[in-house]
Amino acid sequence: MKKTIAIAAAILLLAGCKSAKVEDRQLLQIGDDIAIVNTTYGTLQGFIYKDVYTFLGIPYGAPTGGTNRFMPPQEPESWEGIRPALFYGNCAPQMVAGKYTNTPSTFVDHWNYFDVSEDCLSLNVWTPGTDSKRRPVLVWMHGGGYTSGNAIEQDGYNGNNLAREGDIVFVSVNHRLGPMGFSDLSAFGEKYASSANVGVLDLVAALKWVNANIDRFGGDPGNVTIMGQSGGGAKVCTILAMESAKGLVHKAVALSGNANKAMDQKVSRGIGEYILTEAGLKPSQVDNLQEMPWEEYYAIANRAAARYAADHPDIARGGFSPVEDGINIPVGGYFKVDGYAASIPTIFSSTFAEVSMSRDNPALENMTREEAVEFLRRIKGENAEPLVDELEKAFPELKPIEWVDMVSFINRGSVIASANAKYQQGGPVYNCWFAYSPDLFNGRLRSFHCSDICYWFRNTDLMFTHTGGGPGPRAMSDKMSAALLAFMRKGDPNCKQLPHWPEYTPEKGEVMILDKDCQVREDPDRGVREYL
Helix, strand or coil: CHHHHHHHHHHHHHHHHHHCCHHHCCCEECCCCCCEEECCCCEEECEEECCEEEEEEEECCCCCCHHHCCCCCCCCCCCCCEEECECCCCECCCCCCCCCCCHHHHHHHCCCCCCECCCCCEEEEEECCCCCCCEEEEEEECCCCCCCCCCCCCHHHCCHHHHHHHCCEEEEECCCCHHHHHCCCHHHCHHHCCHHHHHHHHHHHHHHHHHHHHHHHCEEEEEEEEEEECHHHHHHHHHHHCHHHCCCCCEEEEECCCCCCCECHHHHHHHHHHHHHHCCCCHHHHHHHHCCCHHHHHHHHHHHHHHHHHHCCCCCCCCCCCECCCCCCCCCCCCCCCCCCCCCCEEEEEECCECCCCCCCHHHHHCCHHHHHHHHHHHHHHHHHHHHHHHHHHCCCCCHHHHHHHHHCCCHHHHHHHHHHHHHHCCCEEEEEECCCCCCHHHCCCCECCCCHHHHCCCCCCCHHHHCCCHHHHHHHHHHHHHHHHHHHHCCCCCCCCCCCCCCCCCCCEEEEECCCCEEEECCCHHHHCCC
16 A cells, blocks of 8 residues: 555656746756667767757767868768767867957857867757657758857857757757868869868758758658858858758748858869968979868968958959859859759848947937938948938838948848749748847847847847847747747748738738737838848
8 A cells, every 4th residue: 555655656746847847847867878869870978958858069070170171071980889969069160269359249149169170060959859759850050151150159059948848859060161161172183173162061961960860869850940040041041052952951041141142163263272372382282281280271271362352352252151163052043943942931031230330339329310321321322311211211210320220231132132032933931020129238239130049049038148038038039939930840930929921022022020019011121222
């Protein structure tokens, strides 16, 4: 009898633990038989935090130094025994000196940068369970252009909350950047035929890893959404153009970043020639670039790119980014009607301000209409007056400084161009514009570049320096994350938390304004864009 009572009590205790709030229980679990998963390369040990199985720093490719430098990603070596997957992988080689010197920016963004090395091909997985349930999968591609960033650069990139509350699998990826990922040495031999694009070939390799392994983490390899912000948004567009990603991607979201085409290979090869000259090498000595320390090559390549740009001021685009080589990336643009991604549903998004120039300069809040015209004349030319006329007509509720913020940094013109191009492919396209402004810096922080990420991922309390935390941002996040989760599941962001969100058309320019009171408007800034 006593034994029966004890068993019953234990069952009730376990049931109570299961129904209790996460915060009322032990948050972290780690042990010899906890969060163990077998992958195609070996066995991993992660941990459970707030009911989410977490695996960090998983290698999806071999180290990229030495003879692997400039080469397409190679498979990682298999391992014996159990490999800890308990901390984030190394950042790709990049410039991190001075990252924390701007105190307000450091406060707001508090970047996460760890070791930097060429052993950087790793990914992270957050999942509610390592079971046989086929959950939608989100693969996050970080921002930073093609030259900086990492998979946990900001706390808002953390996948725990969205995985737990949305019952999805969240994956984030590190890959090669800058000169290590996009040096075009193809003019110096077949060996380097793909060197210009190894940074995005890394992303395809990560997607192949997901396709082969994510079912072991409770995910569905047949329902993968790729999502990125800023440079990550451009990466999303690039992946949609790469036939090597066919079958690996099913939905796409590009935030505050997009691309319609890659760099002209004449430019990238020209930079490659300058690199060899800067290194003091002959074409027959190109292999020597694989032998020098990455820091030395990185400095040489950046000097060469700067010199090339100075000698060719007429080029529209240089530096280090994907190249239309006709092998990995098509020539002539991304969104071709016969491309593999033609039917893939896509969301294009941006933020209202992208930058807040008055955050650190309160005096700019008092900018007059005339001062706004004069400011914009210096950076936008003689169209400044009609540009402000259109801004005032479309957004009479905003201050002059807010008009300036809207058009000075990244504007919606390129976003709409990508949306129009994707629309021509025939797949569903949705457009949104994030306008929510937190009560920080006396209301001057506004909806700046990167600020929307933590709302999509239910991380507004975690990334409190972007949001202030608390119920207001949380309510906004409830709406946005619900739309994202709906999109991941059915390719349509409509959900009960938002008004009806129509598909985008170039004729009407339907856009969901994401703010305290969400609403759909029809191309409110069409007239503004005509003057940009």
